[in-house]
Every structure is written in structure tokens, then in C-alpha cells.
Amino acid sequence: MTPPKPVRQPEYEYQSLRMPRGTTRNAARQLLTEHAEYGHWELDRLRLFPDGSRTVRLKRRIIRQVRSW
Numbered sequence: 579m580t581p582p583k584p585v586r587q588p589e590y591e592y593q594s595l596r597m598p599r600g601t602t603r604n605a606a607r608q609l610l611t612e613h614a615e616y617g618h619w620e621l622d623r624l625r626l627f628p629d630g631s632r633t634v635r636l637k638r639r640i641i642r643q644v645r646s647w
Contacts, residue, residue, distance in 0.1 A: 590637040593619065599630030606632060 593613075597606055613619040619636035626632050 589640040589642070590622075591640055592622065593636045595634040595636065597632040597634065599627075601632065606634075610634065610636075 595609070595613075597609070610621065613636055614621075617638070619638050621634070622637040623635040624632060625634075
């Protein structure tokens with residue numbers, strides 16, 4: 579019997595954004611949509627602070643090529 583191949587977990591890179599307290603929800607949505615469409619980022623975590631500022635953490639998969647020869 580052959581041993582099973584180990585399954586590699588996907589690796590991610592992260593980017594943090596800070597939005598000041600005057601940022602509207604619409605402006606925040608537009609900024610995150612642009613990052614998702616053009617940079618292939620997805621939302622990992624969003625924190626809304628009591629003063630109204632936001633901290634956003636985005637992630638995207640790192641795709642590594644494996645040589646086949």
C-alpha cells in the first residue's frame with residue numbers, strides 16, 4: 579500500500595487598511611470592492627471602533643507553481 583500524499587494547506591498574504599472615522603459606509607464598500615475586483619483580495623476581518631474608525635484585514639491566496647519535470 580502506498581502512503582497518502584500530504585495535503586498542503588493554502589497559504590495567504592495579508593494586507594491591512596485603516597479607514598478614518600469620517601469614512602462613509604458607501605465609500606468603504608467602494609474601496610473594498612475595488613480591492614476585491616482588481617487585486618483579488620477577500621475580506622478576512624473588519625473591526626469597527628467606538629470612535630467610528632475601521633480597521634480592515636484583507637487576504638488573498640498565494641499560488642506557488644510546482645515544477646513538473
